[in-house]
Amino acid sequence: MGRIDYLHDPDAPPANSVVPSVVAFVQNDAGHVLVIQRSDNGRWALPGGGHDLGESISDTVVREVREETGIDVEVVDLSGIYTDPGHVMRYDDGEVRQQFSLCFRARPIGGDLRTSSETTQVRWVPPTELPTLDVHPTMRLRIGHAMERGRSSPYIG
Template identity: 45%
Template sequence: MGRTEYYHDPDAPKANTLIPASNLLVVDADGAILLQRRRDTGQWALPGGAQDIGETAAQCAVRECLEETGIVAEITGFLGVYTNPHHIVAYTDGEIRQQYETTYIGRPVGGEPTINDEADGVRFVPPADLDRYDIHPSMRRQIGDYLAGTYPRLD
Protein backbone atom coordinates (compact mmCIF):
# COMPACT_ATOMS: atom_id res chain seq x y z
CA MET A 1 0.00 0.00 0.00
CA GLY A 2 1.46 3.37 -1.03
CA ARG A 3 1.51 6.45 1.13
CA THR A 4 2.12 10.17 0.86
CA GLU A 5 3.22 12.24 3.84
CA TYR A 6 2.24 15.86 4.33
CA TYR A 7 3.98 18.02 6.91
CA HIS A 8 2.66 21.51 7.56
CA ASP A 9 1.24 21.49 4.01
CA PRO A 10 -1.87 23.64 3.49
CA ASP A 11 -2.87 21.38 0.57
CA ALA A 12 -2.88 18.22 2.71
CA PRO A 13 -6.11 16.24 2.67
CA LYS A 14 -8.24 16.22 5.81
CA ALA A 15 -7.53 13.33 8.19
CA ASN A 16 -10.22 10.67 8.57
CA THR A 17 -8.47 8.42 11.12
CA LEU A 18 -6.31 8.59 14.21
CA ILE A 19 -4.40 5.34 14.74
CA PRO A 20 -2.11 4.78 17.74
CA ALA A 21 1.40 3.93 16.61
CA SER A 22 4.73 3.40 18.35
CA ASN A 23 8.35 3.99 17.35
CA LEU A 24 11.55 2.72 18.90
CA LEU A 25 14.67 4.88 18.83
CA VAL A 26 17.36 2.22 19.26
CA VAL A 27 20.83 3.40 20.24
CA ASP A 28 23.81 1.04 20.15
CA ALA A 29 26.78 1.05 22.54
CA ASP A 30 28.58 3.57 20.32
CA GLY A 31 25.64 6.00 20.30
CA ALA A 32 24.57 5.23 16.71
CA ILE A 33 20.84 5.32 15.98
CA LEU A 34 19.01 2.52 14.16
CA LEU A 35 17.31 3.73 10.96
CA GLN A 36 15.40 1.95 8.23
CA ARG A 37 14.78 3.23 4.69
CA ARG A 38 11.07 2.86 4.00
CA ARG A 39 10.23 1.24 0.67
CA ASP A 40 7.00 3.26 0.38
CA THR A 41 8.59 6.74 0.73
CA GLY A 42 12.32 6.18 0.24
CA GLN A 43 13.03 8.16 3.40
CA TRP A 44 14.94 6.99 6.45
CA ALA A 45 12.94 6.58 9.64
CA LEU A 46 12.85 5.07 13.08
CA PRO A 47 11.25 1.64 13.14
CA GLY A 48 7.61 1.84 14.13
CA GLY A 49 4.03 1.27 13.15
CA ALA A 50 0.42 0.82 14.17
CA GLN A 51 -0.45 -0.78 17.47
CA ASP A 52 -2.34 -4.08 17.34
CA ILE A 53 -5.28 -4.90 19.58
CA GLY A 54 -4.05 -6.86 22.57
CA GLU A 55 -0.61 -5.28 22.82
CA THR A 56 0.71 -2.30 24.74
CA ALA A 57 2.31 0.67 23.01
CA ALA A 58 5.70 -0.53 24.29
CA GLN A 59 5.14 -4.06 22.94
CA CYS A 60 4.18 -2.51 19.60
CA ALA A 61 7.46 -0.57 19.44
CA VAL A 62 9.54 -3.68 20.13
CA ARG A 63 7.54 -5.80 17.64
CA GLU A 64 7.73 -3.19 14.88
CA CYS A 65 11.47 -2.79 15.41
CA LEU A 66 12.04 -6.53 14.95
CA GLU A 67 9.68 -6.76 11.95
CA GLU A 68 11.14 -3.76 10.14
CA THR A 69 14.84 -4.06 10.96
CA GLY A 70 15.70 -7.56 12.21
CA ILE A 71 16.94 -6.04 15.48
CA VAL A 72 15.71 -7.38 18.80
CA ALA A 73 15.64 -4.46 21.22
CA GLU A 74 14.62 -3.72 24.76
CA ILE A 75 13.11 -0.49 25.97
CA THR A 76 15.32 1.66 28.19
CA GLY A 77 13.29 4.88 28.28
CA PHE A 78 10.46 6.98 26.95
CA LEU A 79 11.05 9.78 24.44
CA GLY A 80 7.54 11.20 24.12
CA VAL A 81 4.12 11.39 22.54
CA TYR A 82 3.98 13.06 19.12
CA THR A 83 0.51 14.11 17.93
CA ASN A 84 1.08 16.83 15.35
CA PRO A 85 -2.25 17.54 13.58
CA HIS A 86 -0.21 19.06 10.72
CA HIS A 87 1.49 15.75 9.96
CA ILE A 88 -0.89 13.84 7.70
CA VAL A 89 -0.26 10.45 6.06
CA ALA A 90 -2.51 9.57 3.11
CA TYR A 91 -2.69 5.95 1.99
CA THR A 92 -3.76 4.74 -1.44
CA ASP A 93 -6.72 2.87 0.10
CA GLY A 94 -8.34 6.18 1.16
CA GLU A 95 -7.20 6.19 4.78
CA ILE A 96 -5.82 9.58 5.80
CA ARG A 97 -4.15 9.56 9.22
CA GLN A 98 -3.23 12.30 11.61
CA GLN A 99 0.08 11.53 13.31
CA TYR A 100 -0.21 9.88 16.73
CA GLU A 101 3.00 8.22 17.87
CA THR A 102 4.47 7.17 21.19
CA THR A 103 8.22 6.92 20.87
CA TYR A 104 10.39 4.83 23.16
CA ILE A 105 14.16 4.66 23.55
CA GLY A 106 15.85 1.28 23.41
CA ARG A 107 19.03 -0.68 22.97
CA PRO A 108 19.78 -3.66 20.75
CA VAL A 109 19.99 -7.06 22.45
CA GLY A 110 20.09 -9.34 19.40
CA GLY A 111 19.48 -9.79 15.71
CA GLU A 112 21.18 -8.29 12.67
CA PRO A 113 20.12 -5.38 10.45
CA THR A 114 17.97 -7.05 7.78
CA ILE A 115 16.06 -5.64 4.81
CA ASN A 116 12.50 -6.84 4.23
CA ASP A 117 9.28 -5.97 2.41
CA GLU A 118 8.95 -2.69 4.36
CA ALA A 119 12.58 -1.53 4.46
CA ASP A 120 15.21 -1.70 1.71
CA GLY A 121 17.95 -0.40 3.98
CA VAL A 122 18.67 -0.87 7.69
CA ARG A 123 21.68 0.49 9.56
CA PHE A 124 22.98 2.14 12.69
CA VAL A 125 23.88 5.75 11.91
CA PRO A 126 26.25 7.83 14.04
CA PRO A 127 24.64 11.17 15.01
CA ALA A 128 27.36 13.08 13.13
CA ASP A 129 26.25 11.37 9.89
CA LEU A 130 22.48 12.00 10.17
CA ASP A 131 22.57 15.00 7.81
CA ARG A 132 23.65 12.66 4.99
CA TYR A 133 20.27 10.88 5.15
CA ASP A 134 16.86 11.91 3.83
CA ILE A 135 14.91 11.74 7.08
CA HIS A 136 11.32 12.98 7.33
CA PRO A 137 11.00 16.16 9.47
CA SER A 138 8.80 14.39 12.04
CA MET A 139 11.50 11.74 12.56
CA ARG A 140 14.20 14.42 12.64
CA ARG A 141 12.29 16.13 15.44
CA GLN A 142 12.12 12.94 17.48
CA ILE A 143 15.82 12.19 16.93
CA GLY A 144 16.64 15.82 17.71
CA ASP A 145 14.68 15.67 20.97
CA TYR A 146 16.66 12.58 21.95
CA LEU A 147 20.04 14.08 21.04
CA ALA A 148 19.21 17.34 22.85
CA GLY A 149 17.97 15.49 25.91
CA THR A 150 14.61 17.31 25.71
CA TYR A 151 12.34 14.46 26.68
CA PRO A 152 9.92 13.14 27.58
CA ARG A 153 7.87 15.19 25.12
CA LEU A 154 4.14 15.37 25.46
CA ASP A 155 2.48 17.27 22.63
Template identity: 45%
Template sequence: MGRRIDWYDDPSAPDVNSVKPSAGAFVRDDTGNILLIRRNDNGNWSMPGGAMDPGESMTACAIRETVEETGISIEVTGMVGVWTDPRHRIEYTSDGEVRQEFTIIYSGRYVAGEPTPSAESTHVEWVSPEIVPTLQMDRSQRIRIEWALNHSDPHLDPSP
Protein backbone atom coordinates (compact mmCIF):
# COMPACT_ATOMS: atom_id res chain seq x y z
CA MET A 1 0.00 0.00 0.00
CA GLY A 2 1.19 3.48 -0.83
CA ARG A 3 1.30 6.49 1.42
CA ARG A 4 -0.45 9.83 1.32
CA ILE A 5 1.78 12.86 1.75
CA ASP A 6 0.27 16.30 2.29
CA TRP A 7 2.46 19.16 1.10
CA TYR A 8 1.78 22.80 1.90
CA ASP A 9 3.43 25.76 0.22
CA ASP A 10 6.59 23.70 -0.24
CA PRO A 11 8.79 24.38 -3.30
CA SER A 12 10.09 20.80 -3.15
CA ALA A 13 6.57 19.36 -3.53
CA PRO A 14 5.95 17.41 -6.75
CA ASP A 15 3.97 19.08 -9.53
CA VAL A 16 0.20 18.70 -9.49
CA ASN A 17 -1.10 16.26 -12.11
CA SER A 18 -4.72 15.90 -10.95
CA VAL A 19 -7.70 17.79 -9.58
CA LYS A 20 -10.43 15.55 -8.20
CA PRO A 21 -13.50 16.93 -6.45
CA SER A 22 -13.73 15.47 -2.96
CA ALA A 23 -16.27 15.64 -0.16
CA GLY A 24 -15.99 15.20 3.57
CA ALA A 25 -18.32 15.26 6.54
CA PHE A 26 -18.19 17.18 9.80
CA VAL A 27 -20.43 15.10 12.07
CA ARG A 28 -21.10 15.68 15.78
CA ASP A 29 -22.96 13.41 18.16
CA ASP A 30 -25.52 14.54 20.75
CA THR A 31 -22.74 15.34 23.23
CA GLY A 32 -20.79 17.50 20.74
CA ASN A 33 -18.05 15.00 19.93
CA ILE A 34 -16.70 14.94 16.36
CA LEU A 35 -16.56 11.81 14.18
CA LEU A 36 -12.93 11.24 13.14
CA ILE A 37 -10.92 8.49 11.51
CA ARG A 38 -7.24 7.68 11.76
CA ARG A 39 -6.08 7.16 8.17
CA ASN A 40 -4.13 4.00 7.43
CA ASP A 41 -2.04 5.65 4.68
CA ASN A 42 -0.35 8.26 6.88
CA GLY A 43 -1.54 7.78 10.47
CA ASN A 44 -3.20 11.22 10.58
CA TRP A 45 -6.61 11.88 12.11
CA SER A 46 -9.19 13.25 9.70
CA MET A 47 -12.87 13.79 9.08
CA PRO A 48 -14.23 11.05 6.81
CA GLY A 49 -14.19 11.87 3.12
CA GLY A 50 -12.81 11.14 -0.30
CA ALA A 51 -13.05 11.61 -4.06
CA MET A 52 -16.34 11.79 -5.89
CA ASP A 53 -17.20 8.86 -8.18
CA PRO A 54 -18.53 9.38 -11.73
CA GLY A 55 -22.31 9.75 -11.72
CA GLU A 56 -22.36 10.76 -8.04
CA SER A 57 -23.29 14.09 -6.47
CA MET A 58 -20.94 15.70 -3.96
CA THR A 59 -23.55 15.26 -1.23
CA ALA A 60 -23.89 11.55 -2.02
CA CYS A 61 -20.09 11.31 -2.00
CA ALA A 62 -19.91 12.69 1.56
CA ILE A 63 -22.57 10.22 2.73
CA ARG A 64 -20.93 7.25 0.96
CA GLU A 65 -17.41 8.04 2.15
CA THR A 66 -18.60 8.47 5.73
CA VAL A 67 -20.34 5.09 5.87
CA GLU A 68 -17.46 3.35 4.02
CA GLU A 69 -14.76 4.75 6.29
CA THR A 70 -16.61 4.76 9.62
CA GLY A 71 -19.63 2.45 9.60
CA ILE A 72 -21.76 5.51 10.47
CA SER A 73 -24.72 6.54 8.30
CA ILE A 74 -25.38 10.27 8.15
CA GLU A 75 -27.81 12.79 6.75
CA VAL A 76 -26.27 15.93 5.24
CA THR A 77 -27.64 19.01 7.00
CA GLY A 78 -25.64 21.82 5.41
CA MET A 79 -22.32 22.94 4.02
CA VAL A 80 -19.32 23.92 6.13
CA GLY A 81 -17.19 25.25 3.28
CA VAL A 82 -15.15 24.69 0.13
CA TRP A 83 -11.36 24.35 0.26
CA THR A 84 -9.40 24.86 -2.96
CA ASP A 85 -6.01 26.13 -1.80
CA PRO A 86 -3.53 25.44 -4.66
CA ARG A 87 -0.67 25.53 -2.13
CA HIS A 88 -2.01 22.28 -0.64
CA ARG A 89 -0.88 19.28 -2.69
CA ILE A 90 -1.75 15.67 -1.90
CA GLU A 91 0.69 13.04 -3.15
CA TYR A 92 -0.26 9.36 -3.40
CA THR A 93 2.92 7.30 -3.63
CA SER A 94 1.11 4.17 -4.87
CA ASP A 95 0.35 5.64 -8.30
CA GLY A 96 2.21 8.97 -8.51
CA GLU A 97 -0.95 11.06 -8.42
CA VAL A 98 -0.46 14.56 -7.00
CA ARG A 99 -3.77 16.35 -6.43
CA GLN A 100 -4.52 19.99 -5.90
CA GLU A 101 -6.86 20.35 -2.96
CA PHE A 102 -10.55 20.62 -3.91
CA THR A 103 -12.81 19.58 -1.04
CA ILE A 104 -16.34 20.43 0.02
CA ILE A 105 -17.03 19.75 3.70
CA TYR A 106 -20.66 19.13 4.61
CA SER A 107 -22.18 19.14 8.06
CA GLY A 108 -23.93 15.90 8.86
CA ARG A 109 -26.26 14.38 11.42
CA TYR A 110 -25.76 10.88 12.82
CA VAL A 111 -28.46 8.47 11.59
CA ALA A 112 -27.24 4.97 12.51
CA GLY A 113 -24.27 2.69 12.98
CA GLU A 114 -21.33 2.01 15.24
CA PRO A 115 -17.80 3.36 14.71
CA THR A 116 -16.05 0.65 12.70
CA PRO A 117 -12.57 0.84 11.09
CA SER A 118 -12.32 0.09 7.37
CA ALA A 119 -9.68 -0.57 4.73
CA GLU A 120 -8.95 3.18 4.85
CA SER A 121 -9.07 3.75 8.61
CA THR A 122 -7.32 2.10 11.54
CA HIS A 123 -9.47 3.87 14.16
CA VAL A 124 -12.90 5.49 14.14
CA GLU A 125 -13.88 7.52 17.18
CA TRP A 126 -16.19 10.23 18.47
CA VAL A 127 -13.61 12.76 19.68
CA SER A 128 -14.09 15.68 22.06
CA PRO A 129 -13.27 19.01 20.35
CA GLU A 130 -10.90 19.76 23.25
CA ILE A 131 -8.72 16.77 22.27
CA VAL A 132 -8.46 17.67 18.56
CA PRO A 133 -5.40 19.97 19.03
CA THR A 134 -3.44 17.04 20.53
CA LEU A 135 -4.07 14.66 17.62
CA GLN A 136 -1.64 14.01 14.75
CA MET A 137 -3.40 15.76 11.90
CA ASP A 138 -2.60 17.59 8.66
CA ARG A 139 -2.98 21.37 8.84
CA SER A 140 -5.81 21.24 6.27
CA GLN A 141 -7.94 19.08 8.56
CA ARG A 142 -7.20 21.31 11.55
CA ILE A 143 -8.29 24.38 9.59
CA ARG A 144 -11.49 22.70 8.41
CA ILE A 145 -12.45 21.46 11.89
CA GLU A 146 -11.68 24.85 13.45
CA TRP A 147 -13.81 26.54 10.79
CA ALA A 148 -16.69 24.11 11.36
CA LEU A 149 -16.57 24.64 15.12
CA ASN A 150 -16.43 28.44 14.95
CA HIS A 151 -18.59 29.46 11.97
CA SER A 152 -22.25 28.65 11.63
CA ASP A 153 -22.80 30.19 8.21
CA PRO A 154 -21.70 28.47 4.97
CA HIS A 155 -18.63 30.03 3.38
CA LEU A 156 -17.82 29.60 -0.26
CA ASP A 157 -14.04 29.28 0.05
CA PRO A 158 -12.31 29.69 3.42
CA SER A 159 -8.98 28.78 1.80
CA PRO A 160 -6.40 31.56 2.14
Protein backbone atom coordinates (compact mmCIF):
# COMPACT_ATOMS: atom_id res chain seq x y z
CA MET A 1 0.00 0.00 0.00
CA GLY A 2 1.38 3.41 -0.97
CA ARG A 3 1.76 6.33 1.40
CA ILE A 4 2.19 10.08 0.93
CA ASP A 5 3.38 12.27 3.81
CA TYR A 6 2.12 15.83 4.11
CA LEU A 7 3.89 18.27 6.42
CA HIS A 8 2.11 21.58 7.05
CA ASP A 9 0.72 21.43 3.51
CA PRO A 10 -2.47 23.48 3.03
CA ASP A 11 -3.52 21.02 0.30
CA ALA A 12 -3.23 17.99 2.61
CA PRO A 13 -6.39 15.95 3.05
CA PRO A 14 -8.00 16.11 6.50
CA ALA A 15 -7.05 13.34 8.93
CA ASN A 16 -9.61 10.61 9.57
CA SER A 17 -7.63 8.47 12.04
CA VAL A 18 -4.96 8.49 14.71
CA VAL A 19 -2.94 5.33 15.35
CA PRO A 20 -0.22 5.19 18.01
CA SER A 21 3.01 4.08 16.37
CA VAL A 22 6.68 3.66 17.22
CA VAL A 23 10.04 4.04 15.53
CA ALA A 24 13.30 2.66 16.85
CA PHE A 25 16.70 4.31 16.73
CA VAL A 26 18.99 1.28 16.91
CA GLN A 27 22.74 1.74 17.10
CA ASN A 28 25.26 -1.11 17.10
CA ASP A 29 28.59 -1.26 18.95
CA ALA A 30 30.33 0.35 15.97
CA GLY A 31 27.94 3.33 16.24
CA HIS A 32 26.14 2.50 12.99
CA VAL A 33 22.39 3.16 12.78
CA LEU A 34 19.83 0.61 11.57
CA VAL A 35 17.78 2.05 8.68
CA ILE A 36 15.23 0.68 6.26
CA GLN A 37 14.15 1.73 2.81
CA ARG A 38 10.36 1.72 2.91
CA SER A 39 8.52 -0.20 0.20
CA ASP A 40 5.53 2.20 0.30
CA ASN A 41 7.36 5.45 -0.52
CA GLY A 42 10.99 4.51 -1.23
CA ARG A 43 12.38 6.75 1.48
CA TRP A 44 14.85 5.75 4.18
CA ALA A 45 13.56 5.61 7.73
CA LEU A 46 13.98 4.11 11.15
CA PRO A 47 12.12 0.80 11.53
CA GLY A 48 8.74 0.97 13.22
CA GLY A 49 4.99 0.70 12.91
CA GLY A 50 1.61 0.64 14.57
CA HIS A 51 0.82 -0.42 18.12
CA ASP A 52 -1.37 -3.54 18.36
CA LEU A 53 -4.00 -4.36 20.95
CA GLY A 54 -2.71 -6.60 23.72
CA GLU A 55 0.93 -5.55 23.60
CA SER A 56 2.99 -3.09 25.60
CA ILE A 57 4.57 -0.22 23.67
CA SER A 58 8.04 -1.70 24.20
CA ASP A 59 6.74 -5.00 22.76
CA THR A 60 5.64 -3.00 19.70
CA VAL A 61 9.19 -1.68 19.25
CA VAL A 62 10.70 -5.18 19.51
CA ARG A 63 8.11 -6.71 17.15
CA GLU A 64 8.32 -4.00 14.49
CA VAL A 65 12.11 -3.96 14.37
CA ARG A 66 12.22 -7.77 14.08
CA GLU A 67 9.46 -7.82 11.41
CA GLU A 68 11.04 -5.12 9.24
CA THR A 69 14.76 -5.85 9.68
CA GLY A 70 15.37 -9.32 11.19
CA ILE A 71 17.20 -7.70 14.12
CA ASP A 72 16.23 -8.45 17.74
CA VAL A 73 16.45 -5.43 20.05
CA GLU A 74 16.13 -4.37 23.64
CA VAL A 75 14.51 -1.00 24.35
CA VAL A 76 16.86 1.43 26.12
CA ASP A 77 14.80 4.59 26.54
CA LEU A 78 12.30 7.01 25.02
CA SER A 79 13.84 9.76 22.91
CA GLY A 80 10.71 11.61 21.81
CA ILE A 81 6.95 11.91 21.40
CA TYR A 82 5.72 13.36 18.11
CA THR A 83 2.13 14.57 17.74
CA ASP A 84 2.23 17.31 15.11
CA PRO A 85 -1.34 17.60 13.72
CA GLY A 86 0.18 19.28 10.65
CA HIS A 87 1.82 15.97 9.69
CA VAL A 88 -0.61 13.54 8.06
CA MET A 89 -0.06 10.42 5.98
CA ARG A 90 -2.46 9.44 3.20
CA TYR A 91 -2.68 5.75 2.32
CA ASP A 92 -4.06 4.16 -0.85
CA ASP A 93 -7.01 2.69 1.07
CA GLY A 94 -8.37 6.19 1.94
CA GLU A 95 -7.00 6.40 5.46
CA VAL A 96 -5.45 9.75 6.31
CA ARG A 97 -3.59 9.33 9.57
CA GLN A 98 -2.56 12.13 11.89
CA GLN A 99 0.92 11.62 13.26
CA PHE A 100 1.22 10.09 16.75
CA SER A 101 4.65 8.54 17.08
CA LEU A 102 6.93 7.54 19.92
CA CYS A 103 10.64 7.22 19.16
CA PHE A 104 12.65 4.81 21.27
CA ARG A 105 16.36 4.14 21.43
CA ALA A 106 17.19 0.44 21.34
CA ARG A 107 20.22 -1.78 21.16
CA PRO A 108 20.64 -4.89 19.01
CA ILE A 109 20.81 -8.22 20.86
CA GLY A 110 20.69 -10.68 17.95
CA GLY A 111 19.24 -11.57 14.59
CA ASP A 112 20.40 -11.13 11.01
CA LEU A 113 19.61 -8.35 8.52
CA ARG A 114 16.81 -9.18 6.10
CA THR A 115 14.10 -7.32 4.22
CA SER A 116 10.34 -7.76 4.57
CA SER A 117 7.22 -6.84 2.61
CA GLU A 118 7.56 -3.36 4.13
CA THR A 119 11.25 -2.87 3.30
CA THR A 120 13.27 -2.99 0.08
CA GLN A 121 16.64 -2.52 1.82
CA VAL A 122 17.91 -2.81 5.40
CA ARG A 123 21.33 -1.44 6.31
CA TRP A 124 23.60 -0.40 9.15
CA VAL A 125 24.91 3.06 8.22
CA PRO A 126 27.49 5.27 9.90
CA PRO A 127 25.94 8.48 11.25
CA THR A 128 28.03 10.49 8.75
CA GLU A 129 26.14 8.78 5.90
CA LEU A 130 22.65 9.65 7.22
CA PRO A 131 22.59 13.15 5.61
CA THR A 132 23.08 11.57 2.16
CA LEU A 133 19.94 9.41 2.41
CA ASP A 134 16.45 10.45 1.22
CA VAL A 135 14.80 10.77 4.65
CA HIS A 136 11.53 12.62 5.35
CA PRO A 137 12.12 15.78 7.46
CA THR A 138 10.01 14.41 10.34
CA MET A 139 12.08 11.21 10.43
CA ARG A 140 15.28 13.24 10.27
CA LEU A 141 14.02 15.15 13.33
CA ARG A 142 13.52 11.87 15.23
CA ILE A 143 17.01 10.69 14.27
CA GLY A 144 18.55 13.95 15.49
CA HIS A 145 16.69 13.82 18.79
CA ALA A 146 17.64 10.18 19.35
CA MET A 147 21.30 10.94 18.67
CA GLU A 148 21.14 13.76 21.24
CA ARG A 149 19.10 11.74 23.76
CA GLY A 150 22.10 10.61 25.79
CA ARG A 151 22.69 14.26 26.73
CA SER A 152 19.14 15.46 27.36
CA SER A 153 15.59 14.58 28.34
CA PRO A 154 13.09 13.21 25.78
CA TYR A 155 11.62 15.53 23.16
CA ILE A 156 7.87 16.05 23.54
CA GLY A 157 6.05 17.92 20.82
